[in-house]
Amino acid sequence: MSAFGFTLTARDGAARRGTLTTAHGTAQTPAFMAVGTAGTVKAMTADQVRATGTEIVLGNTYHLMLRPGSSRVAALGGLHRMMDWPGIILTDSGGFQVMSLAKLRKLDEIGVTFRSHLDGSAHHLTPESSTAIQHDLDATITMAFDECTKFPATPDEAAASMRLSMRWAARSRDAFTPRPGYGQFGIVQGGIYPDLRAESAAALTAIGFEGYAIGGLAVGEGQAAMFETLDATTHLLPATHPRYLMGVGTPDDLLGSIARGVDMFDCVMPTRAGRTGRAYTSRGVFNLRNARFADDPAPLDPGCACTLCTRHSRAYLHHLFRCEEMLGPMLLTGHNLTYYQTLMRGARDAIETGGFAAYAATAREGWTQTDDR
């Protein structure tokens, strides 16, 4: 079994090209992780996820602890075996979704108590229990338990929230059982305040993790503030370790963040959009429910190698969405993930040859060819 590791193989400005090595195989970075909320990337078989070029799947601790329950996942051999994904799995800590989905939340120094949004049952999440649950799930990468600071937040609010998360990060690290090829990432908080981000980065590197995530962004601050915060943060994190921007983002967000030194991403956008008829393509975003596609015999994105683009017309996809046929979300989710992964592969290739800025400019030019939002 491999040790957990991260090797940088090229740089292009602040952009980085690397390889993540784990107990469950390797992943090339910059990497986009597909969101597999409840033990499935929605509308995709595991084989279909693999075929998109995805190397890491993200599981949600909050959803999985409620259904089917982490001890049940453990009894079934862990999340890899349960969902037929022998590759890398990263699980979040549950904190973010407790605050966005659960009812009757109560947060104190110990952790969070809440009631399930499904059946009202009472639960408790702490740095210790979140880490234990992620161990039960057999996550390749465990996330520290944190509070995602709300936006907007005053400097005092953001500071208090961040410092709580740093105390929780230390407790999360203590609760983590080191295993060869497994890792744990700390999460930088601090809102949009550079001094708080710096304090948080220093606190986490003092604890020491296998990787560092940047949390509390893409929560309403806008792309410009997000990029400013990244500019103030990424260079403070150890250059030798992977950097993961949580919950981001659009294709443009990804390229802008890669340019600022981010290595890993996750976002529901490509999969969620795939279920509603929104297509991410090299020519921008298309809404396949639009009647103008009803007679369009062209492939969705002519350069794309996915099943949808090589086998079917836009007219067929429009028909499937109009009839609410499951095959529409199935095919379009596959396409959107393929587009994201193709974009990331292109970014990796461009970084290797020192052409990342030109690659990003060309991609952005392509996206202007539609205004179909």
Next chain:
Amino acid sequence: MSAFGFTLTARDGAARRGTLTTAHGTAQTPAFMAVGTAGTVKAMTADQVRATGTEIVLGNTYHLMLRPGSSRVAALGGLHRMMDWPGIILTDSGGFQVMSLAKLRKLDEIGVTFRSHLDGSAHHLTPESSTAIQHDLDATITMAFDECTKFPATPDEAAASMRLSMRWAARSRDAFTPRPGYGQFGIVQGGIYPDLRAESAAALTAIGFEGYAIGGLAVGEGQAAMFETLDATTHLLPATHPRYLMGVGTPDDLLGSIARGVDMFDCVMPTRAGRTGRAYTSRGVFNLRNARFADDPAPLDPGCACTLCTRHSRAYLHHLFRCEEMLGPMLLTGHNLTYYQTLMRGARDAIETGGFAAYAATAREGWTQTDDR
């Protein structure tokens, strides 16, 4: 391009083993056709349908004429190309679903006028227009336009309905454009009355079709009456031509009908059941929503070669249905179709070796191992 043909290669009692040859390839009979209502077998990609062993897909004229419209399908290169199914496609005539789904139906000698159940738009279906629509769809096998006689029906009602269908069959035949490798099937009606079935079979064979369907069964008469009607009907149809029992049925219905000389079947059962958590297996029917599967690490059907049975546990499938994840219907539809096709392959092999009765008895014995309905 091959001529349309049917070759019988073995018999075992009344059971027949054959090969159907068409412009879109061959199919081994007895054959189960997967229902692809609106240009997609629900929850399955075309590749996944192929992987189940399916060789013929059925399209519904009623659904396709309303959405996306038959001229649109024609402009997209026909149904084969639109749905990426280069194999054999049989389309029904639309008559059955007009009577079960449409609003404000009015039937006369000419045909049926009705309003769409989707948007209330007015439409007209006749033997001529149904045949033309199926031509637009590029159906390998076109069905004659008929009235599916209601059940129960008095002898007089059944006779009048059947005789109308026979006049419509002659008009359907006149409207059909012969093309190499394409065929048209007439449909025997007559309710549960042997003399009417005989009159209908004689009328259709006098017209002459490439195959003969038996309609108006599985509409509430029960398996015993269905089998009695088959006993009174199949031997009256030309032995040289394929026989298709429409809309049937359970695995037990299939074996009983094969024993009575039927070659082809279609039914929504395996696909519809796959979307609601009902599994057809060698050990009978299981309802995967049942809580007793929550911790069951076993494969659904240990002998089955489908993705679900080779890669996942019953507990995972239960979890997917409990969470209403699309992957549940995707995997279980694939399994159910695989089970149906495996049952048919076994039947074909058994007929070749004269062991069909023993094969059917063994299958029925297996189904008694669960009472989970």
